[in-house]
Amino acid sequence: MLQTQTLYSEFSGYLAAALDALEAAVVLPGGLNRGAITVEPPRDASHGDLSTNAAMVLAKPAGTNPRALAEALVAELAKLPAVTEASIAGPGFINLRLSDATWIAELRTIAALAASYGRSNLGGGSTVNVEYVSANPTGPMHMGHCRGAVVGDALATLLKWSGHNVIREYYVNDAGGQVDVLARSVHMRYREALGEDVGEVPEGLYPGDYLVPVAQALAAEFGDTYAAAPEADWLVLFRTRAVAAMLVMIKEDLALLGIEHDLFSSEAELQAAGKPEQAEAWLRAHDLVYDGILEAPKGKTIEDWEPVALPLFRSAKFGDDQDRPIKKSDGKWTYFGADLAYHFQKAESADALVDIWGADHAGTVKRIRAAVAALTEGAGKQIPFEVKLVQMVQLLRNGEPVKMSKRSGNFVTLADVVREVGKDVVRFTMLTRKPEAQMDFDFAKVVEASKDNPVFYVQYAHARIRSTLRKGAVEGIVPADAALDRLGEEELALVKLAAQFPRLVEAAAVAREPHRVAFFLYDLAAALHSYWNLGNDKPEKRFIVAQDQALSGARLYLAAQIGQLIRNGLAILGVEAVEEM
RNA sequence: GCACCCAUAGCUCAGCUGGAUAGAGUGUCGCCCUCCGAAGGCGAAGGUCGCAGGUUCGAAUCCUGCUGGGUGCACCA
The missing domain is CATH 3.30.1360.70 (Arginyl tRNA synthetase N-terminal domain)
Structure with a gap:
């Protein structure tokens, strides 16, 4: 509906x-x-x-x-x-x-639409591809991935509420140098599993223990076949097994956050299908790719830098510092070369593309946007393509920075954090700041169950409503719409706030800003608590007024609809609405 | 050196894509528990929206230039 x-x-x-x-x-x-x-x-x-x-x-x-x-x-x-x-x-x-009647009618609308109140047909069923997370399949998810994951997921749900068909996509970078490093790291663990003393993990390999089970499985299956074999014999096999195992881990981590993608697209498969070649041919035909000399990077001295001739995309024409290579000197595709083909592929099955990237990739936005614009225009359908940059999160514990370093292997994993503070806290907290602003995530503050903490404040409002409804039921009073005209100014103020939800959802979807829903829920919770507190001094303003069954029924009806609305908002954010706290 | 993001109350942040007297939490100060939930409630003080120009009926919001903070700048991913 x-x-x-x-x-x-x-x-x-x-x-x-x-x-x-x-x-x-x-x-x-x-x-x-x-x-x-x-x-x-x-x-x-x-x-x-x-x-x-x-x-x-x-x-x-x-x-x-x-x-x-x-x-x-x-x-x-x-x-x-x-x-x-x-x-x-x-x-x-x-x-x-x-008129009051207009607001009461809106209250009935909330009741009638229930879990659909706030949905719209704004998107007209057009398909939006939201690509998010896309962490390299070389280890478990760490907290650096978390914000983008949550923002992307909430945005995808938000767009669905606004009448879009949404594809949640994860780009698996299983073709670059880092997955070769992964394969070598697993090979080392494989030799270790066979009884070899490998000593300290060499510099440049992934040191994480999470590779041990993958290696053990390979040792059990293949014995020492590859222990002394040249790399060419085992690289592909080890890489394939390792990437598959890493993806299983990553999916488990994402599941902890309640995230499930519709589509995992493999860079290796994209390349095997010849997509980058097709893109290159088209770009060359339109003079957007040429063979040229890569300029020396500016503002940074590189010791062994020397000029090389490479196929370059004319990104300088689109505001980039310089033209960018699509192939490396060894003939393999650069990340960018494959990525532009990947986006072109996505554009074939979507009306709009949205990428959620970490702010550390900001420098690559111009080139990819230019390439995608050129390719999709060339294909005769202009596909809007937006990149949402999500800024860094600084992890704190009691005000002290928590160090994150993937290289050393002792990074803070997403799984650890979710286990410590809970999915709902992580998700809601990540959505209480606009994505382009940096944020701190302090373990101590975030688990604090008080009014200072928006997650608990909103969940408390819902729990309060539910407990009131339970109490009403015990006393034989249930939500009833017979006497809604007895709702007064204070009650209708709640309805007026609630009535803004649909337009807020639409505006948030258009702006691609799910955090607005979180702030709305906070305001709604504040209004609910504020109304509740009227009853502290004035018993006649309580939801349940002992002597007045009709009025109590009307107020419980209102409470039930506010509760429904909180559930709807939390559903967009992917946060649970609790029955009690 | 260049590009991108940020700058709003003491602190942490909103501000519905240009609207009316710029909001909330926290902190500070003053009151309030015989109460359907006091990890709470009511109230007060607290602002040159970083600075300087511009655009117009109207600017925290858009444009330009500065200042300060963050991020990134090989063929990595």
Whole structure:
């Protein structure tokens, strides 16, 4: 069940009709651009329930002044049955106050749509490919991957709620030099498993113990066949086995976070299928790839640097520092060379591409965007391609930085952190900051179960609602919609906040910013707690009022819908709504 | 040297893609437990939105230039 009409979009329609009426009456010239018109709640609730800037936006092109136009619009809008008051404020804002019945109707809508309230058809079923995580298959996930994983996953769900078909994709870099290093590392462990004393793990190999079981399995299966054999005999086999084992581990780590991808795309398979060659041929034919000399990198001295001729992509034409090689001097594809073909492949089965990358890859955004734009345009369909850069997370423990170093093998694994603080805390915390801002993740603060901690604050609001409903049930009072007209100002304030959820979800999806949902939930929880606390001093404001079954039923109905809304928001974020705390 | 991100209350951060008197938590100060949950509640103080220009009815938000912090700058991934 999809919700296509929200209260706000409904009023946008009414506004458009009012403008049409003014055009028909020749108060307003036809053909004005209405794109900048908004219908939203005023920042200050005392101004009313809805506000529009239409008069200010249209006054100038219409050759009139905002107040005059606003007066004409107010006259039209005041005719709507849902509008109890229409007024002009400030430079020409039109503020509308809506009848209680309108809000009560919205409350019923929440109840009717339940777990679908907030879904929309904004995306019109178009397919968005969201690529996230894509960690190299050389070891378990570490905390450096965590933020991108959570943000990507929440974004994917958010886009689904907004009416997109979503492909969650993981790009497996199983073709580069680092997986050869992985294979060699496993070979060392393999010799160790056969009884050889390998001593200290040599510099340049992965030292992690997690390779031991892979090596043991190879030793059990093949004995000492490859112990003294030349690398060419075992490299592919060991690499394949190791990558497969690493992917199993990675999927387990992701499962701890509640993340499951639809598609794992292999770089090796992409290359085997000749995709990079096809891309290169097209780019060469359009003079976007040429054989040239790679310039020396600037601002950084490299001892053994010497000029080499390589096939270069003209990324400098698109704002990059210099043109970038798509092949290495040994004839193999560079990461970039394979990656542009990979994105072109993704574009074949999607209407839009979104990549979630760590900020350390920011320098490669321009070249890949330029290459993808050229390739998809060349193929006759322009596919929007966005890269969302997720900034670094600094891990702290009681204010002290926790060191992360993959090379040394003693990095902080994602699994350890999830086991220590829990999936919900990790996910919610990662979503309480806009992705492009750096963040600290302090173990001590994050597990603190108090109001300081947004996760618990939101979950507590839900638990409180559930416990109240349980208590009501014990006393024979259940949510009922018979006396909703008895809900007063304080109760309807909750409904008004709740009613913003659909437009918030849409805006968050358009901006690709799932963190907005987290902040909305925090606000909603605050409003719920605040209403609750009215009951501390005024027993007549409690959800359950002993002498008044009808009123209690109505309030429990409201509570039930707020609870539903919290569940919906948490579902987008991938966080559990708890029954009790 | 260049590119990208960030800069908002003492601290940690929001600010709905240009709207009205810039918000929340925390900290500080003052009150409040016989209570459907006090790990709480109510209230107060606290701001040159880094700086300087520009765009327009209107700027924390957009543009330009600075300052400060972060990240990255071989054919690595």
